[in-house]
Amino acid sequence: xxxxxxxxxxxxxxxxxxxxxxxxxxxxxxxxxxxxxxxxxxxxxxxxxxxxxxxxxxxxxxxxxxxxxxxxxxxxxxxxxxxxxxxxxxxxxxxxxxxxxxxxxxxxxxxxxxxxxxxxxxxxxxxxxxxxxxxxxxxxxxxxxxxxxxxxxxxxxxxxxxxxxxxxxxxxxxxxxxxxxxxxxxxxxxxxxxxxxxxxxxx
Amino acid sequence: xxxxxxxxxxxxxxxxxxxxxxxxxxxxxxxxxxxxxxxxxxxxxxxxxxxxxxxxxxxxxxxxxxxxxxxxxxxxxxxxxxxxxxxxxxxxxxxxxxxxxxxxxxxxxxxxxxxxxxxxxxxxxxxxxxxxxxxxxxxxxxxxxxxxxxxxxxxxxxxxxxxxxxxxxxxxxxxxxxxxxxxxxxxxxxxxxxxxxxxxxxxxxxxxxxxxxxxxxxxxxxxxxxxxxxxxxxxxxxxxxxxxxxxxxxxxxxxxxxxxxxxxxxxxxxxxxxxxxxxxxxxxxxxxxxxxxxxxxxxxxxxxxxxxxxxxxxx
Numbered sequence: 001x002x003x004x005x006x007x008x009x010x011x012x013x014x015x016x017x018x019x020x021x022x023x024x025x026x027x028x029x030x031x032x033x034x035x036x037x038x039x040x041x042x043x044x045x046x047x048x049x050x051x052x053x054x055x056x057x058x059x060x061x062x063x064x065x066x067x068x069x070x071x072x073x074x075x076x077x078x079x080x081x082x083x084x085x086x087x088x089x090x091x092x093x094x095x096x097x098x099x100x101x102x103x104x105x106x107x108x109x110x111x112x113x114x115x116x117x118x119x120x121x122x123x124x125x126x127x128x129x130x131x132x133x134x135x136x137x138x139x140x141x142x143x144x145x146x147x148x149x150x151x152x153x154x155x156x157x158x159x160x161x162x163x164x165x166x167x168x169x170x171x172x173x174x175x176x177x178x179x180x181x182x183x184x185x186x187x188x189x190x191x192x193x194x195x196x197x198x199x200x201x202x203x
Numbered sequence: 204x205x206x207x208x209x210x211x212x213x214x215x216x217x218x219x220x221x222x223x224x225x226x227x228x229x230x231x232x233x234x235x236x237x238x239x240x241x242x243x244x245x246x247x248x249x250x251x252x253x254x255x256x257x258x259x260x261x262x263x264x265x266x267x268x269x270x271x272x273x274x275x276x277x278x279x280x281x282x283x284x285x286x287x288x289x290x291x292x293x294x295x296x297x298x299x300x301x302x303x304x305x306x307x308x309x310x311x312x313x314x315x316x317x318x319x320x321x322x323x324x325x326x327x328x329x330x331x332x333x334x335x336x337x338x339x340x341x342x343x344x345x346x347x348x349x350x351x352x353x354x355x356x357x358x359x360x361x362x363x364x365x366x367x368x369x370x371x372x373x374x375x376x377x378x379x380x381x382x383x384x385x386x387x388x389x390x391x392x393x394x395x396x397x398x399x400x401x402x403x404x405x406x407x408x409x410x411x412x413x414x415x416x417x418x419x420x421x422x423x424x425x426x427x428x429x430x431x432x433x434x435x436x437x438x439x440x441x442x443x444x445x446x447x448x449x450x451x452x453x454x455x456x457x458x459x460x461x462x463x464x465x466x467x468x469x470x471x472x473x474x475x476x477x478x479x480x481x482x483x484x485x486x487x488x489x490x491x492x493x494x495x496x497x498x499x500x501x502x503x504x505x506x507x508x509x510x511x512x513x514x515x516x517x518x
Contacts, residue, residue, distance in 0.1 A: 007512035014505030022498035025491055095485035110479050122485040129487070133334060159333050161343040163289070166482030175479070178487045181332070185491035190331065190343055191483050 028101065032127045035102040039090035043076040047144060078113070078145030080104050080121065084135065089128045091121065091143070104128050110175075113143040114150040118173040120166060125192070126185060129178035132194050133157070141174060141196050152196035160191050172198035244276035251347070251382045252284025258380045260292070265300060265311070265359065266373040273360030280380055281352040287385040292317070292342040292355055292378060300374030313359045313376065315342050322350035335360075346385065 076090040095105035104123040111117035121143075123129040135141075141152045152174045159180050160166065166175055173196060180192040246261035260278050282288050294313060301311070312335030319327040333342050347353055359376065361369060392398035414420035425431035 004512045004515045007508050007515070011505045011508030011512060014501050014508060016505075018498045018501030018503075018505055021494065021501055024498075025494055028489065028491075097486065100485065100487060105485065107479070107482060107485060109481050118479060120479055120482055122487050124487050124489050126489040126491065157334055158341070159331065159343045160483065161345060162483040164291075164344050164483070165478040165480075168477050168479055175482075177482070177485070181329070185489055186493060187486055187488040187490055191487070 029127070032102055032124075036090060036128075039076045039092070039103050040079055040088060043079045043090050043144075046075070046146075047078075050146065074099075076103065077106055078143060081142040081144070082135070082139070083142075084139045085131050087128065087131075089123065091145070095122045100124055107177075112147075113145055113174065114147055114172070116172050118168045118175055119143075120175045120177060122177045125178040125180070125182045129176060129192075130182060132176055132178060132192065133182055135176075135194050140199065141176070143174070151199040153199045154194060154196045157192065157194045160193055162189050162191060166191075166193060169195060169197060174198075244274065246276060246278035246378075248279040248281055248352075249380055250281050250283040251288055251290065251380065252282065253286040253288045253382070253384050254284075255383045256381075258382070260355075260378040260380045262375055262377045263357075263359075264373070264375055265298075267371060268300075268311075268361040269370060270361050270365045270367075271363045273358060275356060275358040277354060277356040278378070279352050279354050280347065282347040282349055285349050287349070288347050289344050289383045289385050290347050290353065291344045291381045291383075293381060294357075295377040295379065296374060297377065298372070298374030300369060300372040311359055311361055311374070313357060316356045316358075317342060317345060318354045318356075319345060319347070320352050320354065321348070327351070341381075344383075 074092055074094070077093050078091050080089045080091055081087070090103040091106055092099040092103040093106050093108060095107045099105040100123055104121050106113070107120035107122055110120035113119040135154050135157065137154055137156065139154045141154065143150045143152070166177065169175070176194040176196070177191050179188045180190040181188065182192060244263055249258060249260050251258065260280070261276070263274075263276050265274075280290055292315060314335040315331075315333035317331040317333070321327055331343060331345060342355075345353065357376075357378070
């Protein structure tokens with residue numbers, strides 16, 4: 001009798017743990033969206049502050065005051081805009097899970113956007129970069145950071161094995177990276193890479 | 204009672220078999236290459252081994268394409284060696300069709316599908332699809348085990364958006380297979396028990412550093428080092444009080460030393476193409492399937508426990 005109760009209790013605990021475990025999946029996407037929106041608002045607000053010349057404390061959005069999912073701690077580097085995908089995403093420094101769970105991460109081993117080398121941005125295939133295979137040659141990608149707004153033009157895309165690495169571009173360039181296949185809801189050995197070069201201003 | 208149990212058991216086995224068949228069917232369906240647009244140009248089988256090489260796999264003449272036209276071809280790469288080999292497929296483009304808008308302006312879309320099979324001719328994973336984009340395209344590398352083979356299907360298509368300028372032009376696609384040796388990865392030191400001891404900073408057992416190293420030694424008096432400044436007449440500067448600090452205070456009104464000009468950053472040169480070290484290391488997949496499986500496993504095991512407990516209680 002006692003054993004039966006214990007078993008029942010254990011079963012109930014297991015089922016509860018299973019439900020909590022499963023709840024992590026919708027929570028991941030909810031948090032990614034909510035914190036991402038907050039970071040985007042923060043990045044835009046600080047850009048407005050810079051433009052107005054105010055050096056106020058880091059801008060806070062209304063979402064900060066509300067009880068919501070825990071926010072990412074580091075301030076955003078800027079934001080990424082891809083008009084053809086109608087995508088706007090905040091950019092955080094670093095590509096650990098902490099950063100790419102809520103934003104697009106700038107790989108710290110790559111150049112900063114707007115410099116003469118290749119910048120690498122990574123994001124989850126289930127969140128911000130789920131449709132990057134729809135990018136076509138010539139599509140525009142914009143990155144706004146504290147140093148300026150940089151426009152790139154897509155030149156190509158490829159699939160690479162993780163052992164192949166990411167090839168640097170000749171001059172000022174940008175690589176967007178995510179897991180491949182894009183609909184794979186797991187860690188994979190392949191990466192989808194979109195290459196873009198800096199768009200030269202028209203003369 | 205017994206026959207009921209047998210019935211239940213056979214029902215469970217049948218359900219399991221059905222689930223396995225469904226899963227296998229799905230896997231086979233995923234593994235099947237996409238239906239080609241027209242007749243597939245079969246190029247035969249290329250044997251490779253672990254030695255690094257660049258091998259010609261075949262070529263395809265392309266000509267007189269109208270917008271929307273396309274074709275496909277296939278060839279097989281088989282590892283006949285005893286070791287794993289890393290394989291990549293690359294294509295070279297020749298001819299008027301590709302030289303019209305050099306270096307990368309032609310609209311021809313070339314894509315690949317790579318399917319791996321083991322020695323039992325069973326598919327390994329799902330096909331690797333390489334999207335159309337670049338003209339000078341290199342496929343992602345893949346590992347081919349001993350006796351394994353890869354069926355590589357390529358497809359080229361002139362998109363409907365292409366202009367009539369391309370009609371009548373000819374081109375040639377040469378397919379090359381690049382093989383490289385898979386380096387023997389040494390066993391981790393944890394397995395061989397040869398790991399170096401962690402530094403004292405990690406274990407927090409370092410002895411305190413001498414003050415010469417940390418640059419925190421007290422300064423010897425100037426009389427010892429014989430570096431005392433010569434006494435200056437009190438007429439030039441305000442005389443210090445008899446027991447006060449001998450160093451004169453700077454005049455707050457006077458201008459401080461001008462700062463040296465900030466050095467201009469050297470102009471940035473465009474870097475040479477190479478690899479971004481560790482560029483593919485970010486884990487950009489969301490392990491949803493794993494989490495769902497773990498959650499489902501917990502739910503099922505919890506449910507089974509409850510069912511078992513209720514059965515026990517009934518007894």
